[in-house]
Amino acid sequence: MDENTIDWNKVWKNQMLKNIESKCAVECARVWDNKESATQYWNATQNNKEQTQQTIEGLALTPDSRILDIGAGPGTLTIPLSTQAMHVTAVEPSEGMAGVLQNNIAEYEADNITCVQKRWEDVNVEQDLEGPYDVVIAS
Template structure:
């Protein structure tokens, strides 16, 4: 299993906590019903998971360890959501029986795993015949922004190098369709969607989040420990993120690949 590049620092969760079905799983939403039993791989802080629980009969949330899983467990308890259970899992070797779920979902997960094709095979195994395996991942090489600050190019190069050093594939979005075919799926609907940040509030949130993340998250620790960047480099990149956020011309696009696969 690959290492999760982002970690779970507050600067990371600040981003993850904004995710819900509407902005992160709209491609899957039409396939959810009041009888759906759904497995959510890599639930993170649980905001998408709990949104699923409001639309489905039952949701099982998974994470790679107890600390990570505790985030979604705490949110479910806080919101009084009871049709969720929780399990520590490795997506390469899931503990569930064959055909246990109607839908198996992973958001921003396959880019971080050691073998995404094997992960998709396991996701298919635990999905009932005719059910759906759904995945959505960003594609870092496709990120585009304005103004063209060289420090943000440097940030992207560093992030992609760190993710690959951890055994992941940061440009996963464009590969999802190919990975699904390699996993044996023959009925695949491949789509794409984006996040776009352009308003003053959006720039302040996105740029401020990354300005903190490049200094304080697991990514920052990895970059300095591996000698990929110095503290001064990271401070310079952080300042560029804040400069981008404060620029009235600032615009940022994050592309995602999506797949809906019939088991």
């Protein structure tokens, strides 16, 4: 790797280690392990689609786009992106959010979404992902 290139994966891992080492650290994904909380979050995003639409409009998408959505949650971006792209890979670690995401994939009949239920730090790029990707989103 070029010495002037930022290794964002390394930066992320270092920041997560600092968070874990702090005395008041709470693993983010655990907040959403409860499917009821995840459903409430999904419903709230459906009541405010303006932000989602603005985010999507800011992306350079084509019908051939392949998207990686890290921290996909219940599918707030994943579901609408799947209607505009060839494929979306959703990485979501929490059980509740991943369950709501799977329900939404079925409800919206989005057969071009692959889910990886792991923390980003635990994803094996060669084994878990179906790259290359044209757009990467990290929430």
